[in-house]
Amino acid sequence: MDWFHCNHCFKKSGLNFAVSSCGHISCEACIKSKQCSTCGVACSYLPITDQMKPQEKVFFMDPGKLIQARMENISQIAIFQQKQMERVMVHFKTKSAELERLLEEVSQQGHRQLSELKRENGELKKQLLELQRENGELKKQLLELQRETAELKKPLSQRRVSPGQFQTTGAQRVSLPVGVTSPVTPRSRALSNVGSGETQRWSRDRGISLTVSLDLFPKFTNT
Ligand SMILES: [Zn+2]
Ligand SMILES: [Zn+2]
Incomplete structure (x- = not known):
């Protein structure tokens, strides 16, 4: 100095x-x-x-030595901060690579799902067309059946009123159905047989109990 x-x-x-x-x-x-x-x-x-x-x-x-010491100190500070920066850079690079990998994975998964959905959509469209075609067929069949049913209803409406035109109340007069009338002539049959045999079977089959007045058979009572 x-x-x-x-x-x-x-x-x-x-x-x-x-x-x-x-x-x-x-x-x-x-x-x-x-x-x-x-x-x-x-x-x-x-x-x-x-x-x-x-x-x-x-x-x-010595100012020169002070500058040198200060420069060394500043250099240490810079190296320290540089190392910190490198660490954080490595961290973010790793993180970035990981995120890029995930993004790629998600993107590929999305593409796969999109392809799968497109394929399923195509399948469903085919099925829809098939179902629409079948629906058209069934509609045709339904119309045909409705037409046939309308045809069949005409004779059925006439058949409904043909059997059992009789009544068992009031004066107890019975108009027997055609099938019940005995083919045998009344004179050859005993009076005790009236109300049994054909008539009973007919009424039993239909769950009806018939009370037949003898007035209905005047020829039987006269003999
Ligand atoms: Zn002095
Ligand atoms: Zn002084």
Whole structure:
């Protein structure tokens, strides 16, 4: 430090030195009072020793070395931050690759599902056409059956009223159905047989109990 000297007596070494609050360096021999030995103002003194605070020591250090030390420190800071950046870059690259892989997977899955849905749609369209064709066939058959039913209803409506035109209430007069009339002549049959045989069977088959008045058979009573 060839610039270092007592601002009052210009000695460079061999004594203890101090720096004043007004910015002047004095050797211990030149400090006589609370006033600066160089400029004469009231001041305080800081002894120049190794016990000074870092921010005080730097005033007595080589600026080139300070710059170098500061540059090294800045370099360490830059390297530290660079490593942090690399870590976060690696993380995001991994994450990005993972997301790209997932995206590709989802995309392929979507394509597969789309293809499958298109295929199913084609199948369903075919089935729909087939069902529409069958529906047309069935409609034709239904119309045909309705037409046949209408044809068949005509003779059926006539058949409904043909059997059993009789009544068992009131005067108890019975007009027997055609099939019940005995083919045998009444004279050859005993009176006790009336109400049994053909007539009973006919009424039993139909769940009807017939009470036949003898007045209905005047020829039988006369004999
Ligand atoms: Zn001095
Ligand atoms: Zn001074």
